[in-house]
Amino acid sequence: MARAGADNRRLNFKGTPLEQDSFSEADSISAGVEPTEADVLDEQAEQRHCSVPAPLHGWRIDRALAQLVPEFSRSYLQQVLAEGGVRWRGQPCHKASVKVAVGDLIDVVLRPTAQARAFVPQPMALAVVFEDAHLLVLDKPAGLVVHPAAGHWSGTLLNGLLAHHEGAGLLPRAGIVHRLDKDTSGLMVVAKSRTAMDALVRAIAAREVNRQYLALAHGAWRGADTRNLQGFIGRDPHNRLRMALVGEGSGKPAQTDLLRLDGHDLATLVACKLHTGRTHQIRVHLASIGHPLVGDVIYGGRAAWGLQRQGLHASFLQFTHPVSGVALSFWSDPPADMQHALAQGGLRYNPPPAGRGLIA
Numbered sequence: 609m610a611r612a613g614a615d616n617r618r619l620n621f622k623g624t625p626l627e628q629d630s631f632s633e634a635d636s637i638s639a640g641v642e643p644t645e646a647d648v649l650d651e652q653a654e655q656r657h658c659s660v661p662a663p664l665h666g667w668r669i670d671r672a673l674a675q676l677v678p679e680f681s682r683s684y685l686q687q688v689l690a691e692g693g694v695r696w697r698g699q700p701c702h703k704a705s706v707k708v709a710v711g712d713l714i715d716v717v718l719r720p721t722a723q724a725r726a727f728v729p730q731p732m733a734l735a736v737v738f739e740d741a742h743l744l745v746l747d748k749p750a751g752l753v754v755h756p757a758a759g760h761w762s763g764t765l766l767n768g769l770l771a772h773h774e775g776a777g778l779l780p781r782a783g784i785v786h787r788l789d790k791d792t793s794g795l796m797v798v799a800k801s802r803t804a805m806d807a808l809v810r811a812i813a814a815r816e817v818n819r820q821y822l823a824l825a826h827g828a829w830r831g832a833d834t835r836n837l838q839g840f841i842g843r844d845p846h847n848r849l850r851m852a853l854v855g856e857g858s859g860k861p862a863q864t865d866l867l868r869l870d871g872h873d874l875a876t877l878v879a880c881k882l883h884t885g886r887t888h889q890i891r892v893h894l895a896s897i898g899h900p901l902v903g904d905v906i907y908g909g910r911a912a913w914g915l916q917r918q919g920l921h922a923s924f925l926q927f928t929h930p931v932s933g934v935a936l937s938f939w940s941d942p943p944a945d946m947q948h949a950l951a952q953g954g955l956r957y958n959p960p961p962a963g964r965g966l967i968a
Contacts, residue, residue: 660712670704693717726756729771742804750793794922807930818926820965821880824919825899833868841886851888862886879966913952924965
């Protein structure tokens with residue numbers, strides 16, 4: 609449970625704004641027929657009619673199409689061929705190796721790709737902590753992807769934001785100014801106006817947004833209760849799925865403050881304060897000192913006490929409202945799965961007083 613202190617436009621598959629959808633769901637519903645995804649894709653499809661010019665005589669049809677329809681990749685056009693979206697000399701053509709001749713007529717049906725269809729509104733329940741005309745503070749559940757990417761082209765927070773308010777479609781990334789990993793839960797601030805977005809981006813870059821996390825990590829804590837970790841984080845040269853501490857020329861500077869809250873020989877509960885926002889920053893920093901997160905198998909952790917995802921929760925968010933100038937602060941208790949793991953593991957934490965984080 610979090611506590612607080614003080615026009616949708618769709619994109620077509622070329623990435624251009626559509627002021628009106630060519631398909632009206634209301635028309636189909638009123639006729640008693642629920643539209644299917646295939647119906648929508650057919651309505652959004654574009655047909656191209658091409659004639660093979662002399663320079664392309666004798667080329668493979670997939671290579672010729674890549675020249676005739678240059679805004680699409682050859683691999684995508686090969687997929688269109690395989691799926692029956694191409695007619696050559698008036699007949700369906702499925703083979704990419706077919707050789708074309710000058711004057712041949714080729715008809716191509718181009719449907720939106722999964723990536724192009726990513727930026728569409730999808731209504732979903734959002735745990736709204738605070739909202740006004742300029743910004744939105746959310747408590748993101750674990751498992752929700754923030755932004756569309758390979759393997760997650762729909763059902764993301766961005767899709768939910770596009771459905772939540774009209775202005776989202778007019779903002780870069782629907783107003784998302786910082787991200788949480790899929791399996792990290794907790795607080796996020798999202799802009800609802802361009803003024804707020806620009807100001808929040810500047811504030812984050814200037815380290816004026818206080819972001820603190822609760823981390824459930826493996827291992828007994830050694831040394832002082834407070835630590836400051838600094839270094840450079842970049843892509844792990846040995847594993848492209850991971851980030852790592854790297855040399856100055858290979859990564860970006862990263863700084864994290866740590867405070868031990870509770871622990872024993874098997875695990876430690878740590879408060880973490882970000883000064884920078886590098887990809888997987890807390891996960892990398894804690895793993896680098898021998899404390900990988902519980903459940904974080906990518907960085908050496910393992911499931912424990914019923915927690916199957918990484919034990920990381922964005923618990924505190926504090927910043928100045930980008931338009932009104934009012935100081936805002938928000939706290940979010942860990943969700944049920946993390947609280948259960950803490951109880952099973954014999955660890956405890958005490959929420960700070962309202963308006964304050966765990967680290968000064």
